[in-house]
Amino acid sequence: QKEVEQNSGPLSVPEGAIASLNCTYSDRGSQSFFWYRQYSGKSPELIMFIYSNGDKEDGRFTAQLNKASQYVSLLIRDSQPSDSATYLCAVGSNSNSGYALNFGKGTSLLVTP
Amino acid sequence: DGGITQSPKYLFRKEGQNVTLSCEQNLNHDAMYWYRQDPGQGLRLIYYSQIVNDFQKGDIAEGYSVSREKKESFPLTVTSAQKNPTAFYLCASSRRALGGGANVLTFGAGSRLTVL
Numbered sequence: 001q002k003e004v005e006q007n008s009g010p011l012s013v014p015e016g017a018i019a020s021l022n023c024t025y026s027d028r029g030s031q032s033f034f035w036y037r038q039y040s041g042k043s044p045e046l047i048m049f050i051y052s053n054g055d056k057e058d059g060r061f062t063a064q065l066n067k068a069s070q071y072v073s074l075l076i077r078d079s080q081p082s083d084s085a086t087y088l089c090a091v092g093s094n095s096n097s098g099y100a101l102n103f104g105k106g107t108s109l110l111v112t113p
Numbered sequence: 114d115g116g117i118t119q120s121p122k123y124l125f126r127k128e129g130q131n132v133t134l135s136c137e138q139n140l141n142h143d144a145m146y147w148y149r150q151d152p153g154q155g156l157r158l159i160y161y162s163q164i165v166n167d168f169q170k171g172d173i174a175e176g177y178s179v180s181r182e183k184k185e186s187f188p189l190t191v192t193s194a195q196k197n198p199t200a201f202y203l204c205a206s207s208r209r210a211l212g213g214g215a216n217v218l219t220f221g222a223g224s225r226l227t228v229l
Binding site: 105 | 144146148153154155156157158161163171203207209216217218219220221222223
């Protein structure tokens with residue numbers, strides 16, 4: 001069973017602070033890693049993806065990948081109340097599920113004004 | 114604009130009835146997926162299809178059926194055999210990644226099914 005683990009939260013940060021979201025995965029053959037944001041009652045929307053070890057930055061968001069530790073994280077700088085949502089970590093690999101992604105249960109983020 | 118259209122958005126069903134959820138995409142994606150999400154839970158894969166006229170079971174296929182007669186369409190039928198069908202159903206699509214493992218899923222808005 002390929003597991004993707006996230007702390008369910010809620011993670012509460014003040015407006016303007018850095019929010020740090022973490023994710024671990026069990027399948028060492030995993031090759032692609034994604035962060036999705038999901039507002040209550042809505043479908044997930046892609047924030048960013050990362051394939052290689054290291055950091056990848058996109059605006060206020062930075063994804064960090066460490067394949068040796070099987071760990072991926074998302075940093076949100078200058079957090080805004082509009083960032084309050086559930087953040088889903090998803091992992092893809094060559095598997096018998098085609099190109100489907102395995103999702104964690106999500107971390108709920110609350111940014112307080 | 115390209116995207117994925119799911120319908121209906123909300124659906125109520127009596128126990129013992131089959132229902133079909135529609136999913137249509139105009140992104141020219143080869144692969145399509147159905148996921149189920151329960152409150153406080155992640156997404157669980159029901160079925161997926163990589164090409165027309167071919168589909169495979171995901172992790173929780175029991176009580177569901179699908180078809181893929183057209184590239185654009187991947188309807189999901191929730192049968193009476195599904196014991197706990199009340200959930201949020203999400204359809205997604207992606208390009209088929211050459212070399213595997215590198216794909217981005219685009220999601221529809223979802224269909225919320227409630228069994229009365």
